[in-house]
Amino acid sequence: MTTPAKVENTVDSLLRLDRMPHIWCPGCGIGPAVGCFIRAIESSGLDPDKIALVSGIGCTGRVAGYVKLDSFHTTHGRALPFATGLNLANPELNVVVFSGDGDLLAIGGNHLIHAARRNIDMTVICLNNFNYGMTGGQMGPTTPLDARSNTSPYGNVEPPFNVPYLVAAAGATYVARWTVIHARPLEWAIAEALTKPGFSFIEVLGPCPTLYGRMNKMGRGLDSLHQYREKSVVRDGADPRDVAIVNDGPIIVGKFVDIDRPTFADRCKLVVERAQKKGK
Amino acid sequence: MNGDVACAEGAVSAGCRFFAGYPITPATEVAERMSERLPEVGGVYVQMEDEIASMNAVLGASWAGLKSMTATSGPGFSLMMENLGLGVMLETPCVLVNVQRAGPSTGLPTLVAQGDMMQARWGSHGSYEIIALVPSSPQDMFDLTITAFNLSERYRVPVLIMADEAVGHMSEKVVIPGIAPQDLIVRPRPKHRAGRYLPYEADGDLVPPMAIAGEGYRFHVTGLTHDERGYPTMTAEAQDRLVRRLTDKIRLNIDDILRYEEIATEDAEVVVCAYGITARIARLAVQQARGEGIRAGLLRLVVVWPFAENRIRELARQVRGFVVPEINYGQIVLEVERCAGGKARTLLVPHMGGGVHEPQTILEAIREAAQ
Numbered sequence: 168m169t170t171p172a173k174v175e176n177t178v179d180s181l182l183r184l185d186r187m188p189h190i191w192c193p194g195c196g197i198g199p200a201v202g203c204f205i206r207a208i209e210s211s212g213l214d215p216d217k218i219a220l221v222s223g224i225g226c227t228g229r230v231a232g233y234v235k236l237d238s239f240h241t242t243h244g245r246a247l248p249f250a251t252g253l254n255l256a257n258p259e260l261n262v263v264v265f266s267g268d269g270d271l272l273a274i275g276g277n278h279l280i281h282a283a284r285r286n287i288d289m290t291v292i293c294l295n296n297f298n299y300g301m302t303g304g305q306m307g308p309t310t311p312l313d314a315r316s317n318t319s320p321y322g323n324v325e326p327p328f329n330v331p332y333l334v335a336a337a338g339a340t341y342v343a344r345w346t347v348i349h350a351r352p353l354e355w356a357i358a359e360a361l362t363k364p365g366f367s368f369i370e371v372l373g374p375c376p377t378l379y380g381r382m383n384k385m386g387r388g389l390d391s392l393h394q395y396r397e398k399s400v401v402r403d404g405a406d407p408r409d410v411a412i413v414n415d416g417p418i419i420v421g422k423f424v425d426i427d428r429p430t431f432a433d434r435c436k437l438v439v440e441r442a443q444k445k446g447k
Numbered sequence: 448m449n450g451d452v453a454c455a456e457g458a459v460s461a462g463c464r465f466f467a468g469y470p471i472t473p474a475t476e477v478a479e480r481m482s483e484r485l486p487e488v489g490g491v492y493v494q495m496e497d498e499i500a501s502m503n504a505v506l507g508a509s510w511a512g513l514k515s516m517t518a519t520s521g522p523g524f525s526l527m528m529e530n531l532g533l534g535v536m537l538e539t540p541c542v543l544v545n546v547q548r549a550g551p552s553t554g555l556p557t558l559v560a561q562g563d564m565m566q567a568r569w570g571s572h573g574s575y576e577i578i579a580l581v582p583s584s585p586q587d588m589f590d591l592t593i594t595a596f597n598l599s600e601r602y603r604v605p606v607l608i609m610a611d612e613a614v615g616h617m618s619e620k621v622v623i624p625g626i627a628p629q630d631l632i633v634r635p636r637p638k639h640r641a642g643r644y645l646p647y648e649a650d651g652d653l654v655p656p657m658a659i660a661g662e663g664y665r666f667h668v669t670g671l672t673h674d675e676r677g678y679p680t681m682t683a684e685a686q687d688r689l690v691r692r693l694t695d696k697i698r699l700n701i702d703d704i705l706r707y708e709e710i711a712t713e714d715a716e717v718v719v720c721a722y723g724i725t726a727r728i729a730r731l732a733v734q735q736a737r738g739e740g741i742r743a744g745l746l747r748l749v750v751v752w753p754f755a756e757n758r759i760r761e762l763a764r765q766v767r768g769f770v771v772p773e774i775n776y777g778q779i780v781l782e783v784e785r786c787a788g789g790k791a792r793t794l795l796v797p798h799m800g801g802g803v804h805e806p807q808t809i810l811e812a813i814r815e816a817a818q
Contacts, residue, residue, distance in 0.1 A: 183667070186678060216663040221507075232667055232679060237660040239510065240669035240679075241503065242533050248467075248500035252507025252515070253660055255491045256465050260511060260661050281496040435491055442486030 181205045181215060183235050190229060194380075194388020196373015197227050199347040200294050201234065203371075204265065207357035218261045218361075221250040223275060226300040226375075227267035234265075244274030247282045250289050258288065258432040261361060268295040269307040272328055276308070283337035283366045288430040290360040290367045295330065296375035304378030311414055315382040329411035334368045335424045341367035342407060342424035346395040347374070349420060356422065365430050372418065450588040450615040451518075454544055454608065455480035457592030458516055460626045463542070464490035465515035467504035469497055469523060472556045473612040474546035477518035498523035502530040505541045510668075512659040514596055518544035520612075522553060524563055524570070531605055532571030535693060537668045538603035538647070538655065540634050542595045545607060546615035549774075549800030559612035560800030561723055561774040565781075567607050568752050574690050576697035578704060579607040579752040581722040585619045591749070597632040598704060602696055603654050609751065611774070613724040613803055637664070646677040647689075653696035697753055706749035707758065711737065715744030717816045718762050719770045720783050722748040724803055729772055732809035741817045751779065759786035768792035768816030772809045774800050792816055 182205070191197050208215060215236055222231035224243035231238040241249045246264045254262045264271075271279055271293050282289070298316050299305040306316040306323045309330065313322040331342045341360050345353040353371060360367035374380055374391030385391050395418065402410075403421040410419040448456070455477050458466070466481040468474075482492040491508070495501040501517045508515040519527060524545045534541055545567070549560035563570075567579045578598050580591045591608060599606040637644045637656040646666045649655040658664040671679040672686045697704065711733065712718055721729035726747040736743035746762065748755060759782075762769070768791050771780035776797045784793040796812045798804050 183678075216665065217661050219511075219660040232669060235665050237658075237662075237665055238667045239507075239537075240667070240671065241506075242530055242670055245499065245503045245530060245533075248495060248503035249507040251493070251495075251500070252465070252467065252504035252509070253511045254507075255493055255504070256508035256511035256513040256515070257661060277496050278500055281500070431493070435486075439486045439489055442483075443489075445487075 177209055178202055178205045181208060181235050183233055186233055189233055191226060192377040194374060194376040195226070196296060196347040196371070196375070196388070197230065197294055199350065200292065200353070200371045200373055201230055203350055203354040204292060204357055205234065206354045207361060210354065211358040211361045213261055213361060217259065218263060219253050221246045221253065221262065221264050223266040223270035224301070225267040225270050227265065227294040228270055230265040244270055244278065246270065247275055247278040247291070251282055251287050254287055254289055255432060255435065262289040263292065263361070264289060265292045268293060268297070268309040269299045272308045272330065279334065280337040283334050283339040283368070285431040286338055286340060286366050286428055288364050288366070288432055290357070290369070292357065292369050292371060293330065294371050294373050296373050296379060298375060298379040300375050300378055304382060311412065313414065316379065317382070327412065329407070330370045331410050331423050332407040335407040338366065339368045339424060340365035340426050340428055343422040344370040344372070344410065344420050346372040346399060346418065346420060348392045348395045349399070365428065448585060448621050449476060449618045450582065450585040450610060451476035451546060452480045453585040453588040453621045454518070454592050454610070455484060456621070456623060457589035458542070458596070459484050459488060460623065461514065461593040461596035462631055463514045463516050463596060464488065465505070465508035465513040466490070466517065467493045467495050467501040467508070467515070468517045468519065469495055469501050471520045471523045473548055473615050474518045474520045474544065476615070477544055477546070498526035499529060502527040502534070502543070506530060506534050506537065506539045509539045509541045510660055514540070514600070516542035516544065518546065520546050520548045521550045521563055524566065528566070528570040532573060532575070533670050534605040535571065535575045535577065536670050538657070538693070539605065540599040540603055541605050542592065542599055543605055543607050545609050547609065547611040555801045557612070558801040559724065559774060559803060561611055561725065562800060564609060564751060564773070564775065564778045567609050574694065576694045577607060577752050578602065578604055578697065578750065579609050580749060581609045581751050582614055583723055583726050583747065584614060585617060585621045588614065589621050589623065593626065593630070600632045600634040601654070602700065603634060603657060604697065609723070611723045641665070645675045647673060648675040649692060653692050653699065701753050704750060704753060705755055707755050708747040708749060710745040712744035712746060712762065714742050715765070716742045716767050717770060717813050718744045718746050718766050719772065719809060719813065720746045720748065720759070720779070721772050722751055722779065725772050725774060728804050728806050729809050731806040732813060735806060735810050736813040741813060743813050748779070754782050754786070756786045759783055760788065763787040763790040766791050768794060770794050770796060770809060770812040770816050772796035772798070772804050772812070774798045774803065
């Protein structure tokens with residue numbers, strides 16, 4: 168009998184192992200998404216010393232605390248404007264925002280559309296678990312219609328955002344959606360987003376078996392992953408208008424937007440040139 | 448130039464290279480001037496979607512190594528309170544200018560008040576100390592903006608410039624001196640090797656050295672209560688240690704931070720304690736009182752927070768009374784009264800805002816206090 172070759176765990180080198188165990192529940196989708204992020208940093212060849220990671224508040228907001236980069240755990244919804252300041256003050260930094268759907272789309276929704284509109288050079292990884300986990304499973308702007316939560320005990324009355332459509336309409340130059348079972352495509356998408364100038368946004372669907380999954384009788388985390396596999400349809404280049412997540416419909420995944428336009432920092436350079444020419 | 452423009456010029460002279468803001472009367476001219484001046488010196492002006500975003504962008508820019516600031520007025524100041532707290536918690540040098548107008552709420556957007564003085568001290572949640580400066584003239588707007596950046600870098604704390612509409616919109620001659628590099632303080636910087644640096648390990652002066660993003664330290668900072676490593680630590684002990692240090696780094700350095708001016712206080716029986724535009728009017732009232740034979744003096748607060756407790760306590764042993772004119776219904780007077788400790792009378796001369804005091808109303812209070 169031969170022992171299998173030891174697989175080198177390179178993810179550990181970018182984790183703060185002195186902070187383990189982490190706070191995430193068994194079956195949570197955040198951990199696998201973080202794994203994809205770290206592997207994407209490695210495969211992109213970027214220097215981790217030049218990456219700044221910013222999170223807001225919530226379960227996904229804790230990502231900044233576990234990844235060994237210059238990392239900022241900010242206030243609820245405010246990761247994007249904080250990251251905007253980092254990027255504009257030092258455009259050489261590769262700025263990543265890793266936060267949750269409630270953080271980025273509810274309290275941070277205004278910042279999201281404006282960061283996309285300005286085309287700030289950053290990568291946003293939005294872990295969508297369809298509810299507020301940290302506070303105990305309340306509905307939010309991504310919770311599907313009629314879904315149960317601790318603040319929608321009779322079913323959610325609000326229609327959710329079609330997230331890729333929202334950010335594409337606001338001006339994002341790269342928009343993709345994957346689930347946490349799409350480990351390789353997700354890793355490749357993050358690597359692509361990290362190396363692409365402009366505002367890149369990746370929606371990552373991940374289970375919350377402790378709260379959203381339990382309240383909606385979706386079983387364990389693994390059962391949600393089976394659901395993702397059964398319901399996911401890869402459709403690169405799909406019109407973002409057509410990728411809304413609707414009850415009993417397919418989950419459209421893939422890369423929806425990949426365009427180029429000048430970033431805010433590019434335009435700032437022009438402004439500096441104009442201002443300095445004026446003085447001469 | 449007007450006070451708002453002088454403030455922007457002071458910022459540029461202080462080395463500020465990042466401004467994030469949102470237009471609001473009567474602070475807009477600060478933003479307008481910065482949008483013109485910063486590109487000339489290679490800096491960045493960004494107009495954010497609101498004041499919440501502005502404050503955050505300022506913090507982010509500071510962590511990327513630039514001196515950064517924002518300017519606003521009452522309604523925007525309220526929105527900035529959330530992340531002023533984050534600035535305190537992360538110990539982020541930056542400057543926040545509030546050109547005060549009359550409130551509550553939208554109030555009198557184009558007219559003067561000094562109604563945000565207690566908000567400056569207590570506006571964000573939790574226990575903390577803050578530094579707040581109050582200019583009385585456009586020249587002050589220039590000079591104190593430089594002082595604000597220096598104090599902010601020295602103590603790693605957001606510094607507030609609590610101007611008012613009158614000073615912001617008043618046009619006077621402003622002398623712009625040459626600023627030598629040694630006039631500008633730069634935040635304490637780590638000399639550690641990567642892996643040895645603890646972001647919140649402070650030595651005797653309680654101000655830890657500050658790394659910036661991209662230097663290879665791979666540090667973590669959080670708005671949660673944290674230990675020296677910057678790691679969240681959810682215990683009463685960690686909370687005690689952190690809040691004491693954040694507070695004590697200001698309290699124990701109060702002699703270095705405090706600034707005030709005194710006129711004719713040596714023999715005073717009545718001291719008018721005033722700040723901002725009101726201090727200029729109070730000066731006139733003090734002269735008039737002297738003309739009437741009342742030994743009046745003026746204590747003009749330049750740094751309002753931390754408060755000049757010891758000086759007020761000393762004066763309380765000497766004077767019959769304090770007169771506190773302010774364009775609100777009683778804020779700083781509460782501090783004066785607390786420090787006077789019953790040893791001297793304290794008379795408030797309030798003005799609800801929309802205008803400034805008549806010297807006569809302050810003079811009448813001086814007469815009453817002298818009796």
